[in-house]
Amino acid sequence: MQAALVARVPEERLLEASGRIARVAAWARPTGGAPDRAAAADAARRALALVGDTKFTSRPRIVELRPVANIAAGEAEHSLAAEIVREGEPVPEADVYVVRDAHRHPWMQVAADVEGAVVVETGLPLWRPSRARGYVVTYGGSRASYQAVDDLLSEGVPV
Numbered sequence: 001m002q003a004a005l006v007a008r009v010p011e012e013r014l015l016e017a018s019g020r021i022a023r024v025a026a027w028a029r030p031t032g033g034a035p036d037r038a039a040a041a042d043a044a045r046r047a048l049a050l051v052g053d054t055k056f057t058s059r060p061r062i063v064e065l066r067p068v069a070n071i072a073a074g075e076a077e078h079s080l081a082a083e084i085v086r087e088g089e090p091v092p093e094a095d096v097y098v099v100r101d102a103h104r105h106p107w108m109q110v111a112a113d114v115e116g117a118v119v120v121e122t123g124l125p126l127w128r129p130s131r132a133r134g135y136v137v138t139y140g141g142s143r144a145s146y147q148a149v150d151d152l153l154s155e156g157v158p159v
Contacts, residue, residue, distance in 0.1 A: 041144050041147060041148065043144070044138070044140075044142065044144035044145045044147065044148035045148045047139045047140070047145070047148075048136060048137065048138060048148055048149070049125070049136070049137040051134065051135040051136075052118075052132070052133050052135055053118075053133045053134045054118050054134040054136055054152060054153065056095065056153060056157055057156065057157065058157060059157055060094075060095035060096045060118070061092075061093075061094045061096070062080050062081040062082065062094060062095065062096040062097075062098060063081050063083050063084075063085055063091065063094035063096070063097055063098070064079050064081035064083070064085070064097075064098040064099075065085055065097055065098065065099050065102075065105075065108045065112060066084050066085070066086055067087060067100075067101075067104075067105055067108075068087070076100070076141055077141075077143075078141060078142065078143050079098070079146065080096070080098050080120070080149060080150055081098055085111075087107045088107075091111040094114075094117065095116075095117060095118065096117065096118045096119075096120060096153060097111065097112035097114070097117055097118075097119050097120070097132075098120045098122060099120070099121055099122070099123070100121070100122045100141060101123035101124055101126075102119075102121060102123070102127045103124065103126035103127035109127055109129075112132070113130060113131045114132060115131045115132075115133075116133050117129075117132045117133065117134075118132060118133060118134035118135070118136065119132045119134070119135050119136070120136045120137075120149055121135070121136070121137045122138045122139075122140065122141040122145065123141070125137040125139075136149055
């Protein structure tokens, strides 16, 4: 096949094209540099959307309501909560409930929409709680997104 191509296209032209492809491949190859964590943290802070009261005077108790992991997405890597609850398990009282795509999970909506609580949505904000005192949208579940929420919830809390 290679000989047939060389017979129709001059070898110099093929070498030129292969050089261009190699340059594009080198340009597109990821560099081994360290991630810019400060830029990620800044972007995550700016992406937060807040409604209502999200302030606490002491460290809040945080519970994450998490669906069963699917084969495509797998298990979530990061969390704000010390306790993760799945559908069908008893949901403890908490100051903050972390949900992901609650619009797809009626059990999360019932469990998280508690008077006086803050709901943190890490997925698509298509459902909003009606009784919670505060609502935070992160638009993602990255480590930087969780850190931005943790910083927000810790504002004013004595260390």
